[in-house]
Amino acid sequence: MSDSPGPLPDERRAQVVELLRRRGVVRVGDLATELDVSVITIRRDIALLSSQGLIRRVRGGAVLHGGPVADALAGGETEDSPAPQPGPDAEKPQVTIGMVVPSLNYYWPDVIRGVREAAAAAGARVVLRGATYRAADERRHLSRLIESAGIDGLLVAPTTTGDDGQALVRWLQEADMPMVLIERTAASGPYHEAMESVVSDHALGAGMAVRHLVELGHRRIGLITTVQSPTGPHVRHGWRQACEEFGLPLEGMPDVSTVDQWHPEWPKALESVIDQCVASGTTALLVHSDPEAINLVERCQERGIRVPGDLAIVAYDDEVAELCDPPLTAVRPPKMAIGRAAFGLLAARLADPDPERPTHRVVVEPTLIVRSSSVSA
Amino acid sequence: MSDSPGPLPDERRAQVVELLRRRGVVRVGDLATELDVSVITIRRDIALLSSQGLIRRVRGGAVLHGGPVADALAGGETEDSPAPQPGPDAEKPQVTIGMVVPSLNYYWPDVIRGVREAAAAAGARVVLRGATYRAADERRHLSRLIESAGIDGLLVAPTTTGDDGQALVRWLQEADMPMVLIERTAASGPYHEAMESVVSDHALGAGMAVRHLVELGHRRIGLITTVQSPTGPHVRHGWRQACEEFGLPLEGMPDVSTVDQWHPEWPKALESVIDQCVASGTTALLVHSDPEAINLVERCQERGIRVPGDLAIVAYDDEVAELCDPPLTAVRPPKMAIGRAAFGLLAARLADPDPERPTHRVVVEPTLIVRSSSVSA
DNA sequence: TCAACTTCGATCACTTTCGATCGCTACTAT
DNA sequence: ATAGTAGCGATCGAAAGTGATCGAAGTTGA
Missing domain, CATH: 3.40.50.2300 (Response regulator)
Structure with a gap:
């Protein structure tokens, strides 16, 4: 090692990233020579940076995410060289939630905002569909979502009454996809177990x-x-x-x-x-x-x-x-709280390794806002 | 140490920040030499400045937030070198939960396990007390927990029936501390709003x-x-x-x-x-x-x-x-799920900046286990 | 298919850095 | 004058980082 101390470990790693950004590709041996450390140190650096999602490790060196080498090889990522994700966790694939509400007006925008806010915080994606308070219409939206690639779970406020509504509920119960009902409840199974739900009281x-x-x-x-x-x-x-x-x-x-x-x-x-x-x-x-x-x-x-x-x-x-x-x-x-709780409940189910996680139902409390129509001036 | 006294502690810390701003990276040894103090003093300074979110500590020294090293490594932060947060608290203090259950036997150990598991995953600490199904005994434990330093919230399964139980509930309602009832429900306030709870159905x-x-x-x-x-x-x-x-x-x-x-x-x-x-x-x-x-x-x-x-x-x-x-x-x-959900509900309340977060109640579903006492061989 | 070469990573030993603990000094309040 | 407190430095065990070695794995060319 030369007389003056080398860079700090994190400083050196930042240099690795910077050199990679400039060059698109780097070799372990070259970096070791340039940075005056052993190849094993550079290998460890590259392993760490890769695990953090900052670069992509390949044999003999590393390539830049989004660079020509990575793009040419897109889709061939391995578990120790994942594609970068916008979420907080480099190695966690992004969860995608399908959401069907009976309307995009009136009551529902705040619920949707709550879902989106919680999803954003968790790095999840929300695909939203507005239906029309009719079971058939809702089912059409739901079918498309379920059949589309990449939906991990559903947030849904289905029509549950009438013959059409009951048929829709049965169809949902058989869908074999994690889901949470919003402002709706329904029972399923031989013992009338409840479906997971978040409702206002x-x-x-x-x-x-x-x-x-x-x-x-x-x-x-x-x-x-x-x-x-x-x-x-x-x-x-x-x-x-x-x-x-x-x-x-x-x-x-x-x-x-x-x-x-x-x-x-x-x-x-x-x-x-x-x-x-x-x-x-x-x-x-x-x-x-x-x-x-x-x-x-x-x-x-x-x-x-x-x-x-x-x-x-x-x-x-x-x-x-x-x-x-x-x-x-x-x-x-509590519309925004309903949305947040619904997303949280679905996310907890998706994240739970236990296949027999019991059904949770969440009840959230409204607020009384006192104005002039009940109290005299 | 030289004849004249060195700078005041805060003066020295300001110099550390200033040198870091100029250089982007500083080493502990270099600063100790320049500022004519020991390396342990500089380490303490860096630890303090980092906890205040002013600089980012790395092994061997510190780097500037927004500087080249931090930018190159952005997204790869570790838990003891966090990215600066806009919140008031750069290094989030550990949450401590007090938990009082009526017994440490029979039903409750699995609930406690659920709480501990969720707390461990969240990096929170649980202080557990076992009481004896008597309101007076429960109140004694709760008083001690509330009065002790550092309890952020309570998980409690209080006696709610009888005059003693009702008095205990009123006392809890006035405690002004975030809490979640486990396998119990109670109402409070002028409109009988429910207290937060997690119960089995x-x-x-x-x-x-x-x-x-x-x-x-x-x-x-x-x-x-x-x-x-x-x-x-x-x-x-x-x-x-x-x-x-x-x-x-x-x-x-x-x-x-x-x-x-x-x-x-x-x-x-x-x-x-x-x-x-x-x-x-x-x-x-x-x-x-x-x-x-x-x-x-x-x-x-x-x-x-x-x-x-x-x-x-x-x-x-x-x-x-x-x-x-x-x-x-x-x-x-669903005892373990009850424990996990209770911890989750309390943690969500403690983490939520909204002082008017509505009350949530969670209902979790039991499971029927079919054995020989109901079906013939 | 096989041999040669390159690369990788586990293991071990050594060095550097960190932080808890303790003792000391200077300063401040009583 | 004295007790209490803050700040500092030394010591030491623990943790992190580095480099060497060697066997295993992957790649390439014949």
């Missing part, structure tokens, strides 16, 4: 709304949901349970599953609902979902019914509740 | 047992649990639900919550239970938990009642079910 959310209204002194609290909403039954269950817990009257209270605001019958349904509130002395109403709640508030004002003075309103979903005048108190499902 | 487990027995042709299925078991009510709920789903008779069927096998009244209770089975024509029995199931099988054999020929038995917990003769079919809660 809508019953608890509705219960929060009822408790909030009871705290404000209300005792006649009604419920409006829209037909065909998968969330509706859970909201109704929670509303009923909480009313029973407080001994509130259910008999004669508005308990309506109505058409949604796009339906031609909506204006009549809206009048009927308000009439029922007036007739029954209802002083507070939980409405799923936001757009219907906003319409209801506007129509009340037109009829001289003050909100919240005469009728306190709590909306559900908190998508656009804030835009109402007055801004609506609302129950907000 | 014992109702589903009981339902699996009933389905299994129905598949074997049984229609008169009884239930035996032991008083004061936190699992018992969930098992009973699932048994009832599944019986109702299949339209099985509940009236007149054994539905007993008995003393456990250590109780002096156990032999009489056992006789009574078997008498009820004979009198009611019960052909199958779900028994929580294993030791009582084994005792029951033995006593049946003594009375000439064949298992499973005359009475099919499914045990619950699968701790020692296999040791029976015949080996018992049993429902096995």
Whole structure:
């Protein structure tokens, strides 16, 4: 060894990478001579750098990832000379998740953001498809995803009701692909084991709304949901349970599953609902979902019914509740947390070597956002 | 050391950083000579500066973040030479979890193993305390853990029933420390929001047992649990639900919550239970938990009642079910998965910068293990 | 197919570097 | 004046890095 000390080990390794970047190919013997160390040291350096995904080791030396030699040999990577991955782990192949949601509007963008955020943090890729709340359409998207190369698992919010929905669920159960249901539940197998799922606790959310209204002194609290909403039954269950817990009257209270605001019958349904509130002395109403709640508030004002003075309103979903005048108190499902938890659950299953990993179901809690439609100024 | 005092410690450290900025790489020996201090002083300086994220320590010296060496090796960082993080903490301190379980026997060792395994994978430390199924004892352990230095979060399976249990839960809710309940649930806050928890789906487990027995042709299925078991009510709920789903008779069927096998009244209770089975024509029995199931099988054999020929038995917990003769079919809660999921949930909360992260609850599915006590040879 | 040559990696010995521990000194607060 | 604390340096065992050797494996040419 020469009089002056050579470079530090990491400094030398950086030189190896730099020389390789310049030349595209390097030889062990050449580097040993240039850097004034033994060939075994250079071999060890190259082995380490390769294991870190920084260069590609070949016999006698190394080549640059993305350089002409590596490109010509693309696809012929070995386990101790892998192709570089953008993820944090050079040797870990990138996981690809297929995701099918019933809509790319309204509720779902925040769930999707949660999934993407968690996937980005984990170095995974997400292939997203938006369907249309119809089982047949959903199945078409799912078939294409499953049949396409490279999908490791599925995040899916399938239609589960009706004959078509039940058939879709059975088809999913037989798909033999890791999957997590989002905001849906289903059972499978001879003992009705549940499928893995991540859901909001809508019953608890509705219960929060009822408790909030009871705290404000209300005792006649009604419920409006829209037909065909998968969330509706859970909201109704929670509303009923909480009313029973407080001994509130259910008999004669508005308990309506109505058409949604796009339906031609909506204006009549809206009048009927308000009439029922007036007739029954209802002083507070939980409405799923936001757009219907906003319409209801506007129509009340037109009829001289003050909100919240005469009728306190709590909306559900908190998508656009804030835009109402007055801004609506609302129950907000934890959409981004749902997305993150769904990705996490699927990733845990994909990463778990145990083929008999038990099914996990995750329930995430909504938040009550108190605004002006339930509390007086 | 020269006559005049050297620079102040922080002054010297600033010089280290400045020299590093100029040169890109520095050696410990060189700096020690230049700054007229020992190499150990420079090593300590470099260690401190690295922990502050200002420089990157390598063997023999340091390199500049963003300098040529660091850039060339980017992506190849090791755990003791991490890339600088935007977070407040360049060298993430080890997370320490306190864990209090009601017993270090029977059910809990596998849960503890699950926690330890997940903690080891995450580089976290677990401080374990075994209590005695008494709220006062549990509270004593918890107080000591909370008051001790360095506990970041709690995994706890507290007594939740009785006045003492409810007081313990309220005390936990006010503790202002991240925690996850294991195999327990509790609500808190003005809207009865749930505390974070990881539980086995014992109702589903009981339902699996009933389905299994129905598949074997049984229609008169009884239930035996032991008083004061936190699992018992969930098992009973699932048994009832599944019986109702299949339209099985509940009236007149054994539905007993008995003393456990250590109780002096156990032999009489056992006789009574078997008498009820004979009198009611019960052909199958779900028994929580294993030791009582084994005792029951033995006593049946003594009375000439064949298992499973005359009475099919499914045990619950699968701790020692296999040791029976015949080996018992049993429902096995997912204990290690529970431990892993509990640690994961707490770790996710500790890692999440969002102070309003919603509460997550995880439900994990048991497994039915079919052995000889329910199927004929 | 086989021999010759090149390359690789395991093993061992040696050197360098690191960090825990302990003792000492200087400084500060009481 | 004294106790406590911070900073420093020496010592020593542990860990990391390096080089030599040798058998094994891969490549090439006849």
